[in-house]
Amino acid sequence: xxxxxxxxxxxxxxxxxxxxxxxxxxxxxxxxxxxxxxxxxxxxxxxxxxxxxxxxxxxxxxxxxxxxxxxxxxxxxxxxxxxxxxxxxxxxxxxxxxxxxxxxxxxxxxxxxxxxxxxxxxxxxxxxxxxxxxxxxxxxxxxxxxxxxxxxxxxxxxxxxxxxxxxxxxxxxxxxxxxxxxxxxxxxxxxxxxxxxxxxxxxxxxxxxxxxxxxxxxxxxxxxxxxxxxxxxxxxxxxxxxxxxxxxxxxxxxxxxxxxxxxxxxxxxxxxxxxxxxxxxxxxxxxxxxxxxxxxxxxxxxxxxxxxxxxxxxxxxxxxxxxxxxxxxxxxxxxxxxxxxxxxxxxxxxxxxxxxxxxxxxxxxxxxxxxxxxxxxxxxxxxxxxxxxxxxxxxxxxxxxxxx
Numbered sequence: 063x064x065x066x067x068x069x070x071x072x073x074x075x076x077x078x079x080x081x082x083x084x085x086x087x088x089x090x091x092x093x094x095x096x097x098x099x100x101x102x103x104x105x106x107x108x109x110x111x112x113x114x115x116x117x118x119x120x121x122x123x124x125x126x127x128x129x130x131x132x133x134x135x136x137x138x139x140x141x142x143x144x145x146x147x148x149x150x151x152x153x154x155x156x157x158x159x160x161x162x163x164x165x166x167x168x169x170x171x172x173x174x175x176x177x178x179x180x181x182x183x184x185x186x187x188x189x190x191x192x193x194x195x196x197x198x199x200x201x202x203x204x205x206x207x208x209x210x211x212x213x214x215x216x217x218x219x220x221x222x223x224x225x226x227x228x229x230x231x232x233x234x235x236x237x238x239x240x241x242x243x244x245x246x247x248x249x250x251x252x253x254x255x256x257x258x259x260x261x262x263x264x265x266x267x268x269x270x271x272x273x274x275x276x277x278x279x280x281x282x283x284x285x286x287x288x289x290x291x292x293x294x295x296x297x298x299x300x301x302x303x304x305x306x307x308x309x310x311x312x313x314x315x316x317x318x319x320x321x322x323x324x325x326x327x328x329x330x331x332x333x334x335x336x337x338x339x340x341x342x343x344x345x346x347x348x349x350x351x352x353x354x355x356x357x358x359x360x361x362x363x364x365x366x367x368x369x370x371x372x373x374x375x376x377x378x379x380x381x382x383x384x385x386x387x388x389x390x391x392x393x394x395x396x397x398x399x400x401x402x403x404x405x406x407x408x409x410x411x412x413x414x415x416x417x418x419x420x421x422x423x424x425x426x427x428x429x430x431x432x433x434x435x436x437x438x439x440x441x442x443x444x445x446x447x448x449x450x451x452x453x454x455x456x457x458x459x460x461x462x463x464x465x466x
Contacts, residue, residue, distance in 0.1 A: 071115035072123075078104045079348030092453040094198060094347045098407075099450065101351020112352055120349050121301075127346035128194060128408070129297040129313055130339050133289060135197045135219045136317020137332045138204055143213025144220055151217050153385045155224035158403055162378040163189040163232060169370040174363075180433050183236035183417060187437060188374055188444050190229035190409035193222045193310060194346055195449055196402060198339075199456040209464035214395060218402050223311040226409055227259060233413055234304075240417070240430075263308030264315055266296055271319020278323060282330035285320075289331065290338075292316055353411040354446060360439045367440040371447060378403060394463035401459050405452025406444045414441030 079097040086096025104111050144151060163185035170181040197219060204215040270292040277285060293313045300309020321328040382400040391399070418434030 067114035068116060068119065071112050072119065074111050075101060075104055075115070075348045075352060076344055079344035079351075082348075083344055092199065092457045094195065094343065095450050095453045097344050097347035098351040098453075101348035102354045102356070102446070103351075104348070105352040105354060106356045115352075120352070123345050124349050125297050125301055126294065127342040127349075128310070129290070129293040130335060130342045131197050131201075131346070132193065132223075132297070132310055132313040133293045133317040134201060134332065134335045134339055135193075136314040136319075137321045137328055137335065138201060138216070139219060139314070139318040139321070140210070140213050140216040141318055141322055143216050147213055147217045150386065150388075151221050151224070154217065154382065154399070154403075155221040156228055157385045158378045158382040159189045159191075159225050159228045161381040162374045163229070165377040166370055166374040169373050173366045173370060174436060176433060176436075179236050179239045180417075180437075183233060183240065184370075184437050184440060185374070186229050186232035186236060187410060187414055187441055188371065188406065189232075189378070190406065191222055191225050191403055192405045192407035192409070192449065192452075193226065194350060194408045195405035195453055196222045196456070198343065199405075199453060199460075200402070203456070203460040203464065206461070207466045208460050209395065209398070211465060212391065212395070214391070214399065214464060218399065220314070223263075223314055224260075226310060227263075227308065229409055230413070231259070237417060259305045259308035260311070262305065263296075263300070263311035267312035267315025268319055270296070270312070270316035271323070274316065274320035275323030278327060282327070282334060285324070285327075286331045286334045289317065289320055290335075350407050350411055350445070350449075354442055356442070359442050360435055363436050363439045364443065367436075367443045368447070370440060371444055375404065375448065395465075398456075398459050398463040401452075401455040404455055405449050407449045410441040410444050414438050 078100040082096035082098075082100030082103075083093035084096070086099075087093045163182070165185075166188045167176075167178070167181035167185035170176040170184050171178065174181075176184065200215040200219050204210060209215050273292070274285060274289050277288060280288075293316065296312040296316070297309045299305075300312065321332075324331070379400045382403045383396050386396045386399055414437065417437050418431065
């Protein structure tokens with residue numbers, strides 16, 4: 063495999079994603095939807111166009127693009143509004159996630175005859191929302207002034223990272239139970255990781271933000287470079303030690319803290335971040351789409367998988383709507399918040415196949431491999447169905463249901 067072939071594969075994916083974005087925009091659809099579908103198409107078309115693209119490159123590029131969008135989100139967060147909405151933020155991050163995980167697990171027990179632990183593992187894989195889809199969609203609405211007065215975009219942006227921490231922690235616990243004694247961390251250790259991950263993520267984010275405030279008088283290009291490097295350290299460091307959610311939380315937090323300290327001086331940094339995102343966006347969504355290998359979808363599991371996803375998503379939407387009831391939101395705003403909690407992609411692409419890989423690695427038997435394959439199939443279905451649906455729902459309902 064030559065370097066030229068690797069660059070060529072990446073170039074094909076990038077151009078296809080850019081083209082898909084333009085087509086979607088021309089059809090008055092979210093550009094990220096076209097980019098996502100272009101990535102899926104390039105991966106699954108005959109000719110094996112992406113076979114020369116190393117997985118290590120894909121991971122590194124996805125993480126880099128994710129760092130950029132999370133920093134953009136942090137720079138746009140309204141911290142006073144978040145403090146005011148702190149109880150609602152926690153409810154939004156935890157209750158819908160747990161409800162969907164429980165419903166998916168119960169459905170898997172009855173429809174797929176999964177053991178309880180495998181069913182819970184599937185539930186936590188499916189229950190995570192995708193910051194990669196939610197964040198850019200929220201930023202577009204925020205830049206248009208929609209929902210800003212009540213802090214709705216900021217609340218959803220912050221809750222997305224907490225939501226992923228809940229899902230990844232639950233996934234880690236169930237994975238430990240399934241493969242106990244076979245190289246996986248124990249349940250107690252995994253449970254302790256959740257608060258540790260939150261504390262470390264927030265701590266590193268706040269400390270990095272104050273470091274950036276210390277150079278508030280430096281040129282915007284220097285502050286942009288410093289913030290970007292610290293964000294990449296958080297994202298790649300979190301990935302390396304298994305604190306993926308904590309790394310995302312740290313990256314968004316440092317952007318928010320720096321923005322509060324820089325005041326109006328954060329505007330040129332945010333503009334620079336926006337220019338870089340224009341290039342990173344097609345890379346991120348093209349690669350997320352390219353992670354969807356339709357050949358991995360087992361036709362025998364599609365119908366039941368769609369039913370399980372539909373039941374879980376219905377439960378998530380209902381619980382999201384109800385969990386915002388005690389807040390000061392109007393009925394249309396509550397409907398929008400529920401719609402914003404639809405997209406799935408990032409976590410499903412990252413961990414969907416991990417149980418299957420471990421089943422093969424530890425030779426856990428044919429039954430474990432079958433269940434691992436079913437988890438992969440439903441994770442792929444979740445990305446294919448909910449990422450486009452969620453992107454469209456946010457883009458169409460935001461301007462209608464949020465006050466400008």
